[in-house]
Each structure stands twice: as structure tokens, then as C-alpha cells.
Amino acid sequence: ENVILQKAHKVDDQLKVCPEKPDGLEGNRTCDCEDVSKETLQNMYPELKDGRLQPADCKSRERLAIVIPFRDRYHHLHVLINMLIPLLKKQKADVTFFVIEQDDDVPFNRALLQNVGFLESQKVGAFNCYIFHDTDLVPMNYRIMYRCADNPRHFPVALKKYGRRTPKVMYKNSFGGIVALTKAQFLDVNGNSNLYFGWGGEDDDLLIRVETKAYKVKRENSSVYHYQMLKHDRNDKKQGNVDRKLLLVTAEDRMDMEGLSTTKYKVKQILHQPLYIWISVEVNVTE
Ligand code: UD2
Ligand code: MN
Numbered sequence: 692e693n694v695i696l697q698k699a700h701k702v703d704d705q706l707k708v709c710p711e712k713p714d715g716l717e718g719n720r721t722c723d724c725e726d727v728s729k730e731t732l733q734n735m736y737p738e739l740k741d742g743r744l745q746p747a748d749c750k751s752r753e754r755l756a757i758v759i760p761f762r763d764r765y766h767h768l769h770v771l772i773n774m775l776i777p778l779l780k781k782q783k784a785d786v787t788f789f790v791i792e793q794d795d796d797v798p799f800n801r802a803l804l805q806n807v808g809f810l811e812s813q814k815v816g817a818f819n820c821y822i823f824h825d826t827d828l829v830p831m832n833y834r835i836m837y838r839c840a841d842n843p844r845h846f847p848v849a850l851k852k853y854g855r856r857t858p859k860v861m862y863k864n865s866f867g868g869i870v871a872l873t874k875a876q877f878l879d880v881n882g883n884s885n886l887y888f889g890w891g892g893e894d895d896d897l898l899i900r901v902e903t904k905a906y907k908v909k910r911e912n913s914s915v916y917h918y919q920m921l922k923h924d925r926n927d928k929k930q931g932n933v934d935r936k937l938l939l940v941t942a943e944d945r946m947d948m949e950g951l952s953t954t955k956y957k958v959k960q961i962l963h964q965p966l967y968i969w970i971s972v973e974v975n976v977t978e
Contacts, residue, residue: 709749709783716781716833722919724829727769733965736776742788742967744779751785753839756818758808759826759967760801761792767826767921772966774829775837784837787816788967794959795973798932802883802893803974806954809877811961811970822846822871827921831858834915837871842906844871849917858917866901866908867894868918880904882951884942885974892935899942900950 738744745751757775761768768790779786789812791804805823812818820839828847835846846869849858872880880900887893901908932938955976962969 706748706750709746709751711752713781713783718834718915719832722829722831723773724770724919724921726766727773729769729966732769732773735773736966739776739965741963741965743786744776745785746780746783749783751783753785753820754816754818755784755786755820755822755837755839756789756808756812756816757786757822757824757837758789758791758805758812759824760799760804760808761790761826762794762799764826764923767923770921771824771826771829778830778833778835779837781833782837786837787812787818790967790969792969792971793974794971795975797975798889800885800888800893800974802887802897803885803954803956804972806882806885806951807956807970807972807974809882809951810954811958812968813874815968819874820871821874821877822869824869825867827923828868829919829921831917831919832915839871839873839876840909843876843901843908844911845908846870846911846916847918848911849913850920851917852920853922858913860913863910864898865894866898870897872901876901876906878951880950881946882954884938884945884950885954886938886949887932887935889932889935892932892939895939896942899939900946903943903946 733739736744759768772788789808791808793799793804808823809821822837831851845866847861849860851858880897883893884896887896898908956972956974957976959971959973960969
């Protein structure tokens with residue numbers, strides 16, 4: 692067994708670092724938006740194990756974790772993964788998918804779940820790049836680079852809503868949907884605030900944190916960075932977070948004492964599945 696391990700190591704050492712811009716990133720693609728089952732996906736991509744995909748012919752430049760905050764959107768999740776894997780393969784990514792499910796009956800807390808994904812993933816491996824990804828946004832161009840950079844990045848610059856013909860460019864200070872931060876950047880901003888239960892505000896809070904630490908989010912080219920939004924029911928605004936405007940006022944003052952460093956949750960289940968590491972948590976915990 693040791694000999695085999697040594698051999699495997701040798702091969703690994705001999706691998707070249709993957710190219711910065713791999714060949715074959717042809718640009719626009721069509722959406723394969725039909726429902727697909729988990730079993731079908733597992734058969735289509737047998738190389739995925741424990742949620743991890745790695746190139747066989749080179750060593751990736753970073754170890755990427757894609758963290759997906761989730762509650763009851765199975766159809767979206769599998770359509771998304773079906774659209775992400777071919778792109779990530781072309782880009783020679785070493786990527787692990789983490790699905791972080793909120794399994795309790797309090798309003799959804801997207802930002803807190805992202806913090807959980809960061810904290811739990813660090814127990815799994817030495818990830819140095821994080822992409823926090825909504826389940827309902829499908830990348831429509833192969834040149835959307837699933838990478839981190841010197842500054843935090845925002846991906847869905849243009850968005851095509853279900854039923855629309857053309858993508859619409861998002862408002863200038865948008866930081867929702869999908870963002871990429873290195874491990875160091877996420878630690879630097881103390882992650883997300885945990886206080887945003889229900890819809891809205893949490894993405895603006897993260898942008899305030901990022902800008903307070905003097906990062907500059909680069910606006911990417913909207914003709915490349917465009918996404919298709921999958922169909923979902925309109926958010927019931929009553930489920931919205933009524934305090935979000937008040938919370939945003941204090942976002943800057945709060946950031947160092949409230950965030951990743953104070954995230955509280957209870958793990959209910961961790962499942963290492965072929966396509967993803969599935970982590971179910973309760974977030975309504977009081978000490
Ligand atoms: C916008 C933002 C989103 C977030 C949200 C407010 C963009 C493109 N999107 O999305 O990032 O800031 O407003 O919170 O800027 N989810 C579930 N189950 C639920 C509810 C939410 O899994 O019951 C997850 C899922 O990953 C979903 C994401 O949270 O994609 C955002 O929720 P949404 O899609 O309902 O909100 P939306 O489209 O208004
Ligand atoms: Mn959405």
C-alpha cells in the first residue's frame with residue numbers, strides 16, 4: 692500500500708501547474724435547464740468523489756470551495772451542478788461542492804449559511820478560494836472564470852430572468868447572487884453578518900464589509916459575465932427581513948465583533964456524497 696501511495700505522490704509532483712487561461716473556453720453556451728436527477732448526474736460525472744472534481748493532467752492553481760446556501764430547491768441544485776461541471780472541467784478547477792442546508796423553521800439566513808460553509812469546509816481541506824453561489828443562477832459563458840483574485844469578485848453582472856429574452860445588467864453596486872473571496876479576504880472582513888433572517892440586505896452588508904477594508908470590487912464585462920436565473924416563486928415580501936435597513940446602518944460598526952467569529956449553529960448531519968458534501972444545520976440556536 693505504501694509503495695502505491697509513494698507512486699501516486701510522485702505522479703502528483705510531476706504534474707505541471709494548469710494554464711492560467713486553458714484552451715477551449717469558447718464563450719456563450721445554451722442552458723441545459725431541464726430537470727436532472729442526482730443519480731443521472733452521478734452517472735454522467737463518475738470522476739466526482741466526496742464532492743470533489745480535479746483535473747487529471749495538471750495541478751490546479753487554487754483549491755476552490757463552491758458553497759451553496761440551500762433550502763428545498765432540489766431541482767435548481769441539480770440543474771446548476773449539471774451546468775457548472777463542464778465549465779469547471781474546462782477551467783481545470785480543483786473544486787469541492789458544499790451544500791449548506793438550513794433545516795429548521797426560522798426564516799432563511801443565506802449569509803449565516805455561507806459562514807457555516809466556510810467554517811465546516813476548513814475542517815475538510817485547505818481551501819484557499821471560496822465562491823458563494825446561489826442555486827438558481829446558471830453561468831451562460833465558458834469564460835466566466837471560477838477563480839479568486841486580489842480583490843473580492845462579483846459574478847452575475849448581467850441577469851436573464853426566466854421568460855425574458857435578453858439579460859439585464861444589474862445595478863452598479865450589486866454584490867448578490869455569486870461572489871468570490873479568497874480565504875484571507877473572507878477572514879479579513881470577518882465573513883458575513885449572521886443577523887439577516889429572511890430576504891434581503893445580507894449581500895449589501897457584505898459589500899460594506901469589503902469596502903470598509905478598502906477592497907475594490909472590479910466590474911466584469913457584462914457580455915461575458917451573464918447568468919440565466921431559473922424559475923422560482925416570487926419571494927413573499929412578508930418573509931422579508933424587516934430590520935434590514937436598520938441593520939445596514941450599523942453594518943460598518945458591527946463588522947469586527949459580529950460575523951464569522953460569532954457564527955452559531957448546530958450541525959444535524961454531514962453526508963459525503965459523490966456530487967457534494969451535504970451539511971444540514973439549525974441556525975436558531977441560543978446558548
Ligand atoms: C437576490 C440575490 C441573492 C440574495 C437575495 C436576498 C442576486 C442575483 N440574487 O435573490 O443573492 O441576496 O436576493 O436574500 O442578486 N434559498 C433557498 N431556499 C429558500 C430561499 C433561498 O435555497 O427558500 C437560497 C438559494 O440558493 C437562492 C438564494 O438563497 O438562490 C437566494 O434566494 P432567492 O433566489 O429566493 O432570492 P432572489 O432571487 O431575490
Ligand atoms: Mn433567485
